[in-house]
Amino acid sequence: MTTTKTVHVALYDTLSDWEFGFATARLNLPHFQKRPGVFQVRTVAATLDPITTMGGLRILPDTTLDRITPDDSALLLLSGSDTWTTGANREFSAAARRWLDAGVPVAAICGATIGLADEGLLDDRPHTGNAVEELSSVPNYRGQAHFRQERAVRHDKLITAGGASALEFAREILAELDVYEPAVLEAWYGLFSTGNPEWFGKLVAAAS
Template sequence: MKTVLFALLDQWADWEAAYLASAIRMLGQNAFICQTVSVTPAPVRSIGGLLAVPDFDLQTAPSDYQALILVGGMSWREETARQLAPLVHQCLGGGKLLGAICDAAGFLGTLGVLNTVRHTANDLGDLKAWAGAAYTGEPNFLPQQAVSDGGIVTANGTAALEFAREVLLALQVAPEPKITEWYDFHKKGYYGAPLPQDATSWEEVV
């Protein structure tokens, strides 16, 4: 199985992980496994109050994985988040996919890793103020829901579906038509888009 690591901090954003993790499992037909990593082994509570016990901490995180997904939330501006920087650089150095949404995308700006790729975040002005001199990527900033470029996927906090779609495409979790079908169904709703042809088989995966 191919592993996708979801990095969680305290007060992580439930909705920003939910669509992506479930789609990886359903569309990937058991070819992928989603696991969580945090700074320490201690449980981390989401904004919605859900308690997640990380599969790994920074000392036990595997090096054999396909993608690292930084889930947004309320703690990316705290000093604790900086401890995830080596994991981010390891991911990029290993040629793996890196995804970040909401404030986690802004966090990447503080590490300087967005400067040479097209990207987005919650707000350009805030990104520049937060990252300071580490961020020189304004010419590559796109005011879009989600952007995928150079092995890095970024999105703003309202773009959980678009973020999921771009990561699914980058990982080739399923053929592009199936990913588009999945996205349209969830974006347009039950009565606005056709029911995906293999939706009845998803329950066999979960």
């Protein structure tokens, strides 16, 4: 019997709605997956009130953060938003600590890395973000020596990326959750990063 695992996508106003789509689409679509139907995506917010994304979309959360624990989750996904720079969303950066302490992956992109920096979660872990200068503006950040100039970094259950690297962010999430065989993941990334249709043939062949 297949056990369904839930990936929780955090919601808050001004959410950067382009940053998680590559990942959530691949988690929901069974095509090419090693174990189709294993993952489901659910949204989680501080309240059940609708949020408005940066693109102007209104989204109703599936649940609230106080109703879930790391045991309920396969991964907590934190996207950017303007609110991270104002010190908001602290409940989600605190949740990220609980998830990591429990050995459950956390994926943070763009402004969400500011929240992790403020929580002290980047002080001793390899990571990336929009820029080390941005993270260094966070008073509690002590992780400059661990910042990597890479599109996305995955280390010990933590995935980080800059806002211009949504595709690489998704690749690392799919790798962490073991959604695809390595050759399938390579071909999928090759197709979407280059647009070369030859990669689609390689994708189909790898999944056969």
